[in-house]
Amino acid sequence: MMALPGGRHLDSVTLPGQRLHLMQVDSVQRWMEDLKLMTECECMCVLQAKPISLEEDAQGDLILAGGPGPGDPLQLLLKRSWVISTELRRIGQKLAQDRWARVHSMSVRLTCHARSMVSEYSAVSRNSSKEMGQIEKLLMEKCSELSAVTERCLQVENEHVLKSMKACVSETLTTLGQHFGQLLELALTREVQALVRKIDASDNIYTTESTTGNLFSLTQEGAPLCRIIAKVDGVLCLADILTDDSHSEATRAEAAAVVAQVTSPHLPVTQHLSSFLESMEEIVTALVKLCQEASSGEVFLLASAALANITFFDTMACEMLLQLNAIRVLLEACSDKQRVDTPYTRDQIVTILANMSVLEQCASDIIQENGVQLIMGMLSEKPRSGTPAEVAACERVQQKAAVTLARLSRDPDVAREAVRLSCMSRLIELCRSPSERNSSDAVLVACLAALRRLAGVCPEGLQDSDFQQLVQPRLVDSFLLCSNMEESFV
Secondary structure, three states, X not given: OEEEHHHEEEOOOOOOOOOOHHHOOOHXXXXXXXXXXXXXXXXXXXXXXOOOOOOHHHHHOOEEOOOOOOOOHHHHHHHHHHHHHHHHHHHHHHHHOOOHHHHHHHHHHHHHHHHHHHXXXXXXXOOOOHHHHHHXXXXXXXXXXXXXXXXXXXXXXXXXXXXXXXXXXXXXXXXXXXXXXXXXXXXXXXXXXXXXXHHHHOOOHHHHHHHHHHXXXXXXXXXXHHHHHHHOXXXXXXXXXXXXXXXXXXXXXXXXXXXXXXXXXXXXOHHHOHHHHHHHHHHHHHHHHHHHHOOOHHHHHHHHHHHHHHHHHOOHHHHHHHHOOHHHHHHHHHOOOOOOOOHHHHHHHHHHHHHHOOOOOHHXXXXXXXXXXXXXXXXXOOOOOOOHHHHHHHHHHHHHHHHHHHHHOXXXXXXXXXXXXXXXHHHHHHHHOHHHHOOOHHHHHHHHHHHHHHHHHOHXXXXXXXXXXXXXXXXXXXHHHHHOOOOOOO
């Protein structure tokens, strides 16, 4: 995770399941590559900081001594910015502890890293803009100011004077972080824009394939880079790939993966996706087709994940999916073990169904395709491996299946079909047996809501005890009753 100034983070947000061969990154190999760039201390740092700290935590300082290699501006920016962000965070921690010797030595080292990033990026990039040049100057000025003021603090013994100087250091550090964030934003935007233009201009299938893979790798760095990709209309570029059948399935799956990351409802970047609406119908159509024709579970997962996120992004997508008979495509895929064989994939499918179920006309399509029986099966989703990720995915499937059932049961036909398939019995079991829902409160609330909706249509399907405990009381009272069923007081 890369921490940026201003509280932003480049969190790694990965799609579950294995990636395509083109996406695979060996973590050990990546670590070994990074290890080549690490050393105890830069010579310039030692000369400028002079007294080398003997504090214990100094022994753990590993900093980037060289660049990531010529001709790779993006990787240079990402690696250098990670180191600078880490140094900024550490300086803030040492400042809070009043450890002035460490604050000063780390400030000098920060200046070295900032200077290296600016000079290395200038060497490998095209002519920088006037705005970038101005921010680079401001950044270096603040770095020098930070080194100077922290050096003065070493000579001060009066605590009251140090306290006032600490506020000055803190303000300088904050401003420095802001300049660094602005410079990094401009540089990354420029490089991502170049990557998008390369995809647009390329007529070579291999270049398009590798560049799309690079774009996907960038989305793994988290929200800021996803926002930048959206801001430079990278999604529109990917729309061309998705809708072009001349591209391989692997390349279109890569494009779907980028769309899934950029449109994730967990990322606050949707304000930059207004232009995405212009091509949304083409993208949704292409993704449904990719789901239908997917040759593997990997491809289906990526395409369905993109569709699931788009249904959160705009409600028009749900109407488009209805017109494209997406319910039939998704439900048919559920019976194909080659495409749908993990809770992660079923999580995407039930997410789409849950979001589509707000539309009234969705109910008839669900009944026609025997969708209620599929939803019933999802209420019994169980993990195979017991890993935390898989257990969490199963909980999401159960919860969303109950939500979908509750929404669809507004239609009396769906409610009666659910009762006929013994959905009420399964919902009661999930409510009363914490082990069936892995003690998930979210699943419990969703099941109680679905049970109450079904009971409103078909009350005869409930025993008196179930009605009195799970339906008649307030929802919060039933929730407390069920959530305490496994507690043992000795």
